[in-house]
Amino acid sequence: MIIKLKFKKISKSFSLDINKDYHNNVVDTWTWDFYKKYKNSPWRWADLPFRDHITKKKLNYSQFFDKKITHKINNISILEVGSAMGSAYDFMKKSGLIDLSNYTGVEVSKIGYSYCKKNYPKGNWLHKDFTKWSNLGKYDYSFERNAVHHMPSPIEQFEKILKSTKTSFITCFRSCLVGETIADLNISNFKTETGIYYSSIINLFELIKLAIRFGFINIKIVFGGAHEKISTNSNDAHFLSEKINPEKIFLSRCRVLMVRSDTIYKPKIKFVVRPDTLIKNFEACLLIKKTLKEIKTNF
Numbered sequence: 300m301i302i303k304l305k306f307k308k309i310s311k312s313f314s315l316d317i318n319k320d321y322h323n324n325v326v327d328t329w330t331w332d333f334y335k336k337y338k339n340s341p342w343r344w345a346d347l348p349f350r351d352h353i354t355k356k357k358l359n360y361s362q363f364f365d366k367k368i369t370h371k372i373n374n375i376s377i378l379e380v381g382s383a384m385g386s387a388y389d390f391m392k393k394s395g396l397i398d399l400s401n402y403t404g405v406e407v408s409k410i411g412y413s414y415c416k417k418n419y420p421k422g423n424w425l426h427k428d429f430t431k432w433s434n435l436g437k438y439d440y441s442f443e444r445n446a447v448h449h450m451p452s453p454i455e456q457f458e459k460i461l462k463s464t465k466t467s468f469i470t471c472f473r474s475c476l477v478g479e480t481i482a483d484l485n486i487s488n489f490k491t492e493t494g495i496y497y498s499s500i501i502n503l504f505e506l507i508k509l510a511i512r513f514g515f516i517n518i519k520i521v522f523g524g525a526h527e528k529i530s531t532n533s534n535d536a537h538f539l540s541e542k543i544n545p546e547k548i549f550l551s552r553c554r555v556l557m558v559r560s561d562t563i564y565k566p567k568i569k570f571v572v573r574p575d576t577l578i579k580n581f582e583a584c585l586l587i588k589k590t591l592k593e594i595k596t597n598f
Contacts, residue, residue: 321451321484321496325428328494329408338384338414344368345521347387348440348467348556349397368396376401378438380429380460381446383408385415388422403438405429430456435463448472448499449489451482457506461513467558468515473526474503476549476586486540487529498529498537503553504590507568511598515557516566522587523552524576549583566595 321328351369375398379387382404391397403423406412412426425432430450441464447456453472460468481487482499489498503520510518529539529550539545568591570584577584 324494325407326409328491328496330410331491331493334408334410338386340386342387342390346444348442348469371396371398373398375439378441378463379404380443382406382415383411385419388419405432435459437463437465439466441468444471448501449497451497453482453499453501454480454505454509457509461510461515469556471554472501474551474553475500476503476583478548480505486543488538490536500550506555507594510557511566514559517558517560518568519556520570521554522572522576522584524580526550526552551583566598568595
């Protein structure tokens, strides 16, 4: 199931200082009626950081990429960044396989936060702008799905999460393979009737190097292929400046699972791509394989 967001063209004008103004309006920007649609967002185990064999004490690398959850994982702490309408929490709750007694969900939208507080009262729901949250604490598992790429300074946000994660983390994001991470509202943005927010483009290899630096050296990358076309009309709901050539930077989508290890000291990185995606994005896949080899060699 894919939720397609339909936007009107936006006539509202924004100042040239929109990057500076963002924080003043971020809560209102994410509090709009269409946000309620996120309560129907589908989740899979592939989107979550849990696996049967991942524990604090042992990691069986040969089974690392198995997505199965067959027994309940107890006595754990969990952080979700961008908990939206609680659909991930609901998925885990209904599965009966994840101990949610120490779950924390942080969400900037008043609609999302209020809905979760009312419908899932046992969760620890925080109404915060994650980019301003400094004392995260420590969690065994953490995850986010398409939340960090809507924030300024996304690599800094990932660093905060990784510093606070003891076992594993998974993320889904809009990616590029060439050039630095882009996080500038004047270059790439989304607009709603209530405001404007980031459409950051995160360099995949910057994230991989960051993960390795913090001890997450068991990594699985799932490459989703080229990103759909984005309008170059600055008045449209999703905008990408003509200064950016999507083909040149290999604008794409990625999901990355990473696990800490106290016993493995060399990075182990697995690259996964569907056959049809490989055929359509062969040059990009070659670049990923080559760059990952260089990263492992230089570690």
